[in-house]
Amino acid sequence: MFRFSRRAAAAVSIVAISAAAAGGVGAATRSSDEAALAPARQPADRAIEKRVNKLLKKMTLEEKLNQLTLLSDGQMKENPAEARKPVGAVFSEVDPAKIRAYQQDAVENSRLGIPILFAYDTIHGFRTIFPIPLGAASSFDPAVATDDHFFGARESAAVGLKQIYSPMVDVSHEPRWGRISEAGGEDPYLNSVFAAARVKAAQGGDYSARDKVVTSVKHYAAYGQPEGGRDYGTTDMSEQRLRNLYLPPFKAAIDAGSDTVMCSFNAINGVPGCAHRRLETDVLKREWGFDGFVESDYTAVAELRSCPPRIPDEGSCGHGVAGDGPEAAARALRAGTDSEMVSTFFRDYGEELVAEGRVSMRRIDDAVRRILRVKFRAGLFENPYSQFTPEQAKAEMLKPDAVAAARKAAGRSMVLLKNDGAPATLPLDPGKKTAVIGPLGNSERDMVGPWWGRGDDNSPADIVTPFEGIAAQSAGATFTEGCKVSRTEPPHDDAEGCGAEANFADAVAAAEAADQVVLALGESREMSGEAAVRSVLDLPGRQEELIAAIKATGKPFVVVLFNGRPLALENIVDTAPAILEAWFPGVQAGNAVADVVFGQVNPGGKLPASFPRRVGQVPIYYNHEPTGRPCDVNSKYNSRYRDLPYCGPLYEFGFGLSYTTFEVTNLALSSQSVARSGRVTASVDVANTGSRAGDEVVQLYINDPVAKISQPVRRLRGFQRVTLAPGEKRTLTFTLDRSDWGFYDNKGRFVVEPGRIDVYAGNSSRASLRQSFRVRR
Numbered sequence: 001m002f003r004f005s006r007r008a009a010a011a012v013s014i015v016a017i018s019a020a021a022a023g024g025v026g027a028a029t030r031s032s033d034e035a036a037l038a039p040a041r042q043p044a045d046r047a048i049e050k051r052v053n054k055l056l057k058k059m060t061l062e063e064k065l066n067q068l069t070l071l072s073d074g075q076m077k078e079n080p081a082e083a084r085k086p087v088g089a090v091f092s093e094v095d096p097a098k099i100r101a102y103q104q105d106a107v108e109n110s111r112l113g114i115p116i117l118f119a120y121d122t123i124h125g126f127r128t129i130f131p132i133p134l135g136a137a138s139s140f141d142p143a144v145a146t147d148d149h150f151f152g153a154r155e156s157a158a159v160g161l162k163q164i165y166s167p168m169v170d171v172s173h174e175p176r177w178g179r180i181s182e183a184g185g186e187d188p189y190l191n192s193v194f195a196a197a198r199v200k201a202a203q204g205g206d207y208s209a210r211d212k213v214v215t216s217v218k219h220y221a222a223y224g225q226p227e228g229g230r231d232y233g234t235t236d237m238s239e240q241r242l243r244n245l246y247l248p249p250f251k252a253a254i255d256a257g258s259d260t261v262m263c264s265f266n267a268i269n270g271v272p273g274c275a276h277r278r279l280e281t282d283v284l285k286r287e288w289g290f291d292g293f294v295e296s297d298y299t300a301v302a303e304l305r306s307c308p309p310r311i312p313d314e315g316s317c318g319h320g321v322a323g324d325g326p327e328a329a330a331r332a333l334r335a336g337t338d339s340e341m342v343s344t345f346f347r348d349y350g351e352e353l354v355a356e357g358r359v360s361m362r363r364i365d366d367a368v369r370r371i372l373r374v375k376f377r378a379g380l381f382e383n384p385y386s387q388f389t390p391e392q393a394k395a396e397m398l399k400p401d402a403v404a405a406a407r408k409a410a411g412r413s414m415v416l417l418k419n420d421g422a423p424a425t426l427p428l429d430p431g432k433k434t435a436v437i438g439p440l441g442n443s444e445r446d447m448v449g450p451w452w453g454r455g456d457d458n459s460p461a462d463i464v465t466p467f468e469g470i471a472a473q474s475a476g477a478t479f480t481e482g483c484k485v486s487r488t489e490p491p492h493d494d495a496e497g498c499g500a501e502a503n504f505a506d507a508v509a510a511a512e513a514a515d516q517v518v519l520a521l522g523e524s525r526e527m528s529g530e531a532a533v534r535s536v537l538d539l540p541g542r543q544e545e546l547i548a549a550i551k552a553t554g555k556p557f558v559v560v561l562f563n564g565r566p567l568a569l570e571n572i573v574d575t576a577p578a579i580l581e582a583w584f585p586g587v588q589a590g591n592a593v594a595d596v597v598f599g600q601v602n603p604g605g606k607l608p609a610s611f612p613r614r615v616g617q618v619p620i621y622y623n624h625e626p627t628g629r630p631c632d633v634n635s636k637y638n639s640r641y642r643d644l645p646y647c648g649p650l651y652e653f654g655f656g657l658s659y660t661t662f663e664v665t666n667l668a669l670s671s672q673s674v675a676r677s678g679r680v681t682a683s684v685d686v687a688n689t690g691s692r693a694g695d696e697v698v699q700l701y702i703n704d705p706v707a708k709i710s711q712p713v714r715r716l717r718g719f720q721r722v723t724l725a726p727g728e729k730r731t732l733t734f735t736l737d738r739s740d741w742g743f744y745d746n747k748g749r750f751v752v753e754p755g756r757i758d759v760y761a762g763n764s765s766r767a768s769l770r771q772s773f774r775v776r777r
């Protein structure tokens with residue numbers, strides 16, 4: 001219980017802050033699949049603190065500085081002797097035999113036998129790859145996040161890993177930014193719910209369990225909002241935005257027990273994440289009571305220097321907040337970064353910094369203590385190796401339960417954006433002859449997205465392509481590529497592929513020879529993820545022309561999109577009769593696509609980020625503040641684009657259709673007036689008014705119309721995904737409290753003001769049912 005009580009003690013002065021994040025997340029998990037989640041906290045363990053202190057006393061400064069060092073698989077290969085120093089941690093080594101050998105060297109051949117912490121980016125699966133996190137968020141089902149981290153942890157631990165650099169919880173209003181694919185989109189609440197579910201699933205109640213790992217929530221902080229969407233770019237934002245939009249998912253992950261955190265590359269108001277004392281020490285460690293450790297991102301400590309660095313062979317540089325390596329190390333350590341990834345300035349200059357009094361021995365000890373604490377909690381001193389031999393570990397991959405969960409998750413993550421026609425175009429009849437056409441139609445590699453883990457390890461056959469999945473359910477299906485999307489790294493051709501080589505004649509012939517067409521379009525996996533920023537959000541290359549060519553055949557067709565970001569679909573929305581957003585669905589992509597396209601699974605996902613009509617509207621997001629001149633396309637002096645005849649996005653946050661229809665009615669509140677720290681229950685009815693069973697996500701938003709600082713026009717504060725039979729009706733309830741209607745001000749205080757609160761319910765962020773209550777003085 002000590003972690004509980006430590007945090008409770010730390011929270012006394014910031015009761016409102018704790019209530020905000022914890023209450024917010026609690027409210028949602030109450031309404032989701034909580035039973036599947038393990039208890040969040042590590043058990044109280046005074047004994048661990050004793051062991052940490054005892055070990056620390058025996059360590060030389062050199063040994064301590066090695067513990068602060070985190071090396072890549074490549075660095076270890078160059079110098080395997082690092083293992084017996086031993087370094088604190090190693091990342092990206094996934095060969096179980098090598099992990100075992102390094103660990104053996106550390107445990108048996110170093111003076112104190114301190115085990116190494118092996119880490120990996122298990123973001124949405126290790127070998128059994130689930131949908132990308134943006135896709136998983138579309139499910140509005142925390143059980144999807146639970147599954148991807150439960151199985152991801154199990155497979156990671158089997159090869160000897162004990163830490164994962166996940167969950168990635170960077171709220172983002174930037175679809176140009178390729179890393180929007182890695183987290184849960186534009187809403188802090190949705191990201192918080194998913195973050196907590198992932199931490200609990202990967203760590204369990206006690207991450208010393210042999211199939212569990214410690215999580216590292218990243219990238220701390222506000223990495224999702226770089227200027228212009230350019231990766232690693234600077235971020236300048238108010239305290240209230242930082243606290244209300246970007247920090248809540250981190251707090252939720254810490255409250256769920258995440259014992260490590262990764263600081264971010266970007267600067268926030270001029271101070272890089274890994275040198276940000278206020279964020280790392282004041283907020284994370286003091287205010288939130290975090291007693292685990294913070295590792296830097298890749299060379300982020302070296303990047304604190306200006307370019308070119310004073311000592312040229314020191315490598316990466318950039319932010320210009322430190323003149324040289326020693327200064328960079330001192331800034332990062334003093335800020336609260338405990339472990340340094342890839343660059344080794346802590347180790348190289350630590351002794352001199354301590355001798356000169358620029359970094360205190362107490363701070364070094366604090367960092368080492370945090371790292372050892374996590375290693376003891378992880379049970380590494382008792383069980384430094386995987387429970388499986390390297391041979392046995394192979395058998396732990398892609399087990400049937402994991403593969404079945406990945407297929408289910410992919411189906412639940414798909415969002416039906418359009419389904420015109422009478423009868424509606426989707427679902428298709430599997431008994432008819434189906435032509436799968438398009439550059440993504442038979443691609444294995446793209447299906448696993450930009451963090452594919454070991455998803456395509458020597459065995460692309462593990463990945464089911466859209467064509468393979470469709471052919472398995474529709475006899476005689478054909479595949480024609482039509483054109484190729486670009487897979488090159490920058491600098492690349494402007495057309496992003498699907499260019500001059502495009503063979504639309506073959507595609508047209510294939511469509512003509514079939515009864516119906518599934519057009520598999522979108523982005524290659526290289527187009528999203530880290531350092532994959534796009535300045536155009538349309539379908540890359542000539543894919544829009546391919547749609548037009550297929551439409552001209554007169555055959556019924558649907559567009560299935562595979563992509564890692566919101567796209568601007570203005571040019572295709574009128575051409576395509578049906579559009580299904582499949583994201584990058586993972587190893588079971590094809591089966592899940594076929595399940596949805598042929599109606600075995602009725603799509604119920606909702607967008608976790610707004611889809612603009614055109615890139616020029618970006619950033620465009622539902623939770624924006626109001627303005628004195630709201631958009632009005634019929635007059636001039638207001639907040640609009642001169643060249644756009646509409647105000648909002650093409651598809652809003654929370655939007656998604658189904659093969660059936662739903663009605664959300666009867667929003668009612670338990671009370672019209674509530675004390676500041678009271679509770680209000682909202683109830684709302686949802687009914688399936690169509691003729692098929694299906695899923696609806698009922699969403700609850702609030703707005704504080706009069707506050708001392710402008711409040712977002714809507715804020716999501718609850719959601720529930722329910723499955724209803726035709727004609728079935730259910731009443732859902734949501735509980736709201738001060739953590740929902742309060743907000744952070746620009747001094748970083750959580751405030752709860754008296755006054756009216758509007759509550760909206762419906763099935764997207766345009767929810768129209770409204771009721772109000774008053775918060776009393």
Ligand code: NOJ
Binds near residue numbers: 091297298530
């Ligand atoms: C850099 C990325 O920003 C981070 O997300 C990742 O965990 C590290 N590289 C390690 O791979």
